[in-house]
Amino acid sequence: MLDNLNQDVSILQPSLQMTDSQVQNRIRQMKMEDPDEQTCYQKFCNLFTIEYYREYFDVTTELVIAKVVNAFNPFSGTFFDIGGGIPELYGPFWILNTLIFTIALSVNIIKYMQLQPGEHFEYQFEIVPFLAIFMYLKTLIVPMIYRVALKCVSQDRLTLLHCFTIYGYSAVVMIPISLLNSIPNPAIQWMLLVYVLFAQTSFLTSNFNQELKYLPKEKKYMIVGLVAVVQITIMILYKFYFFSSFNYQQLGLVKKRMNTHILQHILGAN
Amino acid sequence: MDYTNQKNPQNYSQMEDLKTLDLEESVSETIMRDLKMIAYKLKYVLIPKEQEDNGKELRNWDLWGPLIFCLALAMTLSFKADSTTNSSKSDVFAIIFVLIWVGAFVVTLNAQLLGGKVSFFQSVCLLGYCVFPINIEAIIIAFVGSYLPFVVKLIPVIICFAWSAYSSVGFMASLVPPHKKKLAVYPVFLFYLFLSWFSLIV
Numbered sequence: 001m002l003d004n005l006n007q008d009v010s011i012l013q014p015s016l017q018m019t020d021s022q023v024q025n026r027i028r029q030m031k032m033e034d035p036d037e038q039t040c041y042q043k044f045c046n047l048f049t050i051e052y053y054r055e056y057f058d059v060t061t062e063l064v065i066a067k068v069v070n071a072f073n074p075f076s077g078t079f080f081d082i083g084g085g086i087p088e089l090y091g092p093f094w095i096l097n098t099l100i101f102t103i104a105l106s107v108n109i110i111k112y113m114q115l116q117p118g119e120h121f122e123y124q125f126e127i128v129p130f131l132a133i134f135m136y137l138k139t140l141i142v143p144m145i146y147r148v149a150l151k152c153v154s155q156d157r158l159t160l161l162h163c164f165t166i167y168g169y170s171a172v173v174m175i176p177i178s179l180l181n182s183i184p185n186p187a188i189q190w191m192l193l194v195y196v197l198f199a200q201t202s203f204l205t206s207n208f209n210q211e212l213k214y215l216p217k218e219k220k221y222m223i224v225g226l227v228a229v230v231q232i233t234i235m236i237l238y239k240f241y242f243f244s245s246f247n248y249q250q251l252g253l254v255k256k257r258m259n260t261h262i263l264q265h266i267l268g269a270n
Numbered sequence: 271m272d273y274t275n276q277k278n279p280q281n282y283s284q285m286e287d288l289k290t291l292d293l294e295e296s297v298s299e300t301i302m303r304d305l306k307m308i309a310y311k312l313k314y315v316l317i318p319k320e321q322e323d324n325g326k327e328l329r330n331w332d333l334w335g336p337l338i339f340c341l342a343l344a345m346t347l348s349f350k351a352d353s354t355t356n357s358s359k360s361d362v363f364a365i366i367f368v369l370i371w372v373g374a375f376v377v378t379l380n381a382q383l384l385g386g387k388v389s390f391f392q393s394v395c396l397l398g399y400c401v402f403p404i405n406i407e408a409i410i411i412a413f414v415g416s417y418l419p420f421v422v423k424l425i426p427v428i429i430c431f432a433w434s435a436y437s438s439v440g441f442m443a444s445l446v447p448p449h450k451k452k453l454a455v456y457p458v459f460l461f462y463l464f465l466s467w468f469s470l471i472v
Contacts, residue, residue, distance in 0.1 A: 050382055057383040060449040090384070094457060101464055108471065123471045125365070 019086055021058045056089040056161065064091055071169040074199045077206035079166055080158075087161035092139065092168020099171055100135050102178050104128050107242055109182035131242065142230055143167045149226050150208075153219040158211055166207055173199045190239075197235045201228050308335040315399040316437050328441070331391050336398020339405050340370045343465075346408045347472045350415075362472060369465070374398060377442075377457045384454050386445035393445070397458070400438040403430035404462065408469040423470065431466040435459055 046052050063083045068091070070079050108123050115121055143163035150158055177196050181189050205224045212220050312335065315328070344366040348359040371394075378393040407430035415423055439455050446454045 050379075054383055054385065057380075057385075059384075059453065061452040062449070064453060090380075090453060094380075094460075097457075098460060101460065105467065125361070 019055075019058050019084075021055045022086070025055050053089075056087065058086070059083075059088050059090050067091060067169055068095075068172050071172045071203060072199075074202040075206055077210050079169070079203075079207045080162070080210065085162070087159065087165045089161070089164065089168075092164055092171075095168055095172050095175070096135055096139055099175055099178070100128070100132050102175050103131055103242060106178045106182045110184070113182065113184050127242070134237075138234060139164070139168060139171075142234075145230065146208075146227070149223055153212075153215055153223065155211060155215070158208075166204065170200045170203050173203075193235055193239055197231055201231045204231075304334060307332070308338065311335055312399055312402060315396060316402060316433070318437065318440065328392055328396060329389075331389070331395035333391065333395060333398070336370075336374070336395060336401065339398060339401045340367060343370070343401060343405050343408055343469070346405070346412050347469055350412045351472055366465075366468070369468075370398070370401060373461045373464075377461055380457050381442060381445050381454045384446050384450045386454065388445045393442070396438060396441050397461070400434045400462070401465065403433040403437075404465050404469060406430055407466065411469065427466050427470050431462055434462045434466075438462075 066082050067079065070076060070082060104125075104127060107127055111124055112121055143160065143166075146163045146167070147158070147160045150163075173196055177192050181192055183189070204227045208223055208227070209220070212223060311328075311332070344363045347366055348363040351359050351362045374394045374397040377397060378390055381388065381393060382390070407426045410426050411423055435458065438458050442454050442458050443451045
């Protein structure tokens with residue numbers, strides 16, 4: 001029975017194949033459902049072993065690079081065909097960390113370029129914890145929203161992990177754009193952010209579209225509209241919090257003892 | 271601690287003798303023995319020509335070396351941080367300390383998840399020892415940095431970053447299967463890049 005596992009699954013879902021480690025995980029799950037073979041550790045602590053998560057890191061270098069290159073192309077819609085559409089967490093996690101580092105770097109560069117001639121450069125480091133928390137929450141919550149929306153239109157081929165994967169890879173466009181954002185010209189900065197908004201939204205919608213081809217029009221537009229609204233919200237947050245030029249004193253709000261000084265500065269500036 | 275410097279005990283009574291010897295030796299001897307071991311490991315890790323046995327020495331991992339280098343780096347950078355900037359000295363110290371240990375943890379976890387079969391602390395030990403060039407660079411910049419233009423400061427930063435990355439990449443790449451090497455190496459690169467950048471701008 002276990003030998004036919006891969007064939008059975010591939011009949012049900014022709015576009016989504018299973019890798020070896022997924023097959024082994026499934027075999028292990030089926031063995032574990034037999035109550036005699038389960039130890040207590042296997043019943044409750046499976047979540048804490050590394051082997052449980054190894055399935056989601058089963059990628060090769062070429063696969064990751066191919067997915068990243070595909071993510072830069074907003075119209076191709078072939079993201080889920082690369083490597084058989086297997087969800088993975090390596091790409092999203094490290095793209096996220098690179099993005100956090102890049103945005104922190106570019107925020108500091110912007111501040112450096114705005115120095116008056118006599119001032120000493122003070123790096124802004126409090127932004128990093130806030131930035132990190134914002135990015136991690138965004139990457140956790142937004143794919144859940146997408147998955148809930150897809151479930152509402154009864155689309156079950158894209159699981160939650162697929163949503164994590166595609167959302168993580170869609171953030172790749174932001175990395176070079178945030179480096180370019182340190183150019184002091186405000187017009188260029190706005191144009192770059194509009195480009196990112198457009199590129200990410202069309203990448204996500206064209207890939208969801210492949211899976212959504214068979215739905216009636218209203219449901220399709222609902223999904224597309226949801227994606228666009230979420231992206232616009234996040235872009236507005238980027239622009240007005242991280243890349244805005246008058247916000248750097250306000251970022252010091254997290255430090256208690258600077259509070260009165262900062263409040264006076266804000267009231268004075270407004 | 272590591273007893274390879276002393277003779278191997280043949281029986282239980284000799285082990286007892288060694289233990290009392292250990293307690294009876296002066297504090298400076300104990301400390302010098304540990305320092306010599308750290309220096310030996312450091313030369314082994316950072317100068318690749320000294321590795322004749324392909325990294326087997328690293329199986330005797332220890333965390334004293336990484337701790338000393340982490341503390342030295344954190345103290346150097348927090349010493350340089352003014353109290354008038356937004357980040358005070360204690361913030362910088364805490365950030366560096368947490369960053370090195372959590373970063374080493376995450377990078378090792380990543381290598382293990384990609385299928386590497388190395389002991390966890392071996393990898394943390396190696397990453398900690400490779401922080402030493404960043405230490406050198408932080409000290410250089412702390413003492414002569416205010417007199418140099420930015421571009422001249424970049425030169426030791428780049429050299430030390432390349433040295434750290436090169437020493438640890440050889441080990442990390444040998445842990446994972448061949449088609450995943452770059453995937454395991456990239457987080458190491460990002461880790462040292464962040465540390466170098468941080469020591470440059472503080």
